[in-house]
Amino acid sequence: MEAADGQILSIQTFPSPNPDVSLFLITYFADGLKVKGMLAKPAAYEPTDGFLYLRGGIKNVGKVRPARIAQFASEGFTVFAPFYRGNQGGEGEEDFGGEDRMDAFAAYRLLKGLPGIQDVHIFGFSRGGVMALLTALEFPDAASMVTWAGVSDMALTYVEREDLRRMMKRVIGGTPVKYPNRYEYRTPLYELECLKVPALIIHGAKDDNVSPEHSYRLEKRLNELGKPVESWYFGDYTHFFPPATNRKVVADLTKWMKSHSGK
Numbered sequence: 001m002e003a004a005d006g007q008i009l010s011i012q013t014f015p016s017p018n019p020d021v022s023l024f025l026i027t028y029f030a031d032g033l034k035v036k037g038m039l040a041k042p043a044a045y046e047p048t049d050g051f052l053y054l055r056g057g058i059k060n061v062g063k064v065r066p067a068r069i070a071q072f073a074s075e076g077f078t079v080f081a082p083f084y085r086g087n088q089g090g091e092g093e094e095d096f097g098g099e100d101r102m103d104a105f106a107a108y109r110l111l112k113g114l115p116g117i118q119d120v121h122i123f124g125f126s127r128g129g130v131m132a133l134l135t136a137l138e139f140p141d142a143a144s145m146v147t148w149a150g151v152s153d154m155a156l157t158y159v160e161r162e163d164l165r166r167m168m169k170r171v172i173g174g175t176p177v178k179y180p181n182r183y184e185y186r187t188p189l190y191e192l193e194c195l196k197v198p199a200l201i202i203h204g205a206k207d208d209n210v211s212p213e214h215s216y217r218l219e220k221r222l223n224e225l226g227k228p229v230e231s232w233y234f235g236d237y238t239h240f241f242p243p244a245t246n247r248k249v250v251a252d253l254t255k256w257m258k259s260h261s262g263k
Contacts, residue, residue: 003029005102006109011039014066020044021070026080030106031099036090037082037107038064040073048118049143049261050111051077052135054104056126058096058167059087075254078117082107096171097130097154097186104135108142119143121257122197124150126210126239133188140196144260146253148202149210149239152218154186160211192221198228198260200253204237230256
């Protein structure tokens with residue numbers, strides 16, 4: 001009998017950078033594949049909310065960092081961060097917002113099925129912004145969604161990032177001009193009328209990795225549709241915020257998430 005999406009197949013402890021947070025390497029089932037991810041939870045108590053952390057990058061660029069998910073777990077969440085298919089021993093091949101979205105969907109189901117978890121919040125950073133939007137569209141019962149420096153338009157990424165074009169043509173199968181449908185499939189902006197989840201957008205105005213135009217387009221479309229959205233723009237920052245500011249934004253966004261729990 002085949003495992004169900006989100007079913008945990010194996011779990012092993014992982015050294016934690018924070019004594020108050022326990023870390024685990026997880027193998028779980030997603031779309032017929034064994035995919036890897038990392039689970040973080042406060043060691044002292046069982047939190048009531050889950051936090052789906054959707055990383056950016058591709059393959060070894062933008063890998064899940066234990067310290068980062070431990071940082072979110074220390075705010076009182078059980079955090080799960082899928083590595084996406086084909087990474088760190090997982091089966092399959094990552095395809096940049098294509099079928100690897102199923103890894104995020106299965107990860108949501110994994111979190112939702114953990115003992116004691118009530119609400120699940122969705123968080124995406126950089127390319128993970130697309131994954132977060134796609135997951136929020138798939139699961140209208142999610143409590144909230146945050147996109148930080150997030151991609152919202154895959155064709156815009158192709159235009160802006162000359163250094164990524166070779167990879168995108170290889171992974172997606174061509175250019176946005178030749179295969180617009182493949183880029184539209186990876187662009188949640190076209191489906192936002194179906195979004196039911198309250199959204200928070202965070203972006204640095206000097207971001208050259210993912211331009212703030214991605215967030216401006218997302219915010220504009222959500223406002224046009226009358227969807228609940230809040231935006232925090234930071235005029236002095238790029239793709240990565242200074243450590244002190246980063247900690248403050250993490251505290252603020254998790255507080256925002258908690259304000260949407262139990263609704």
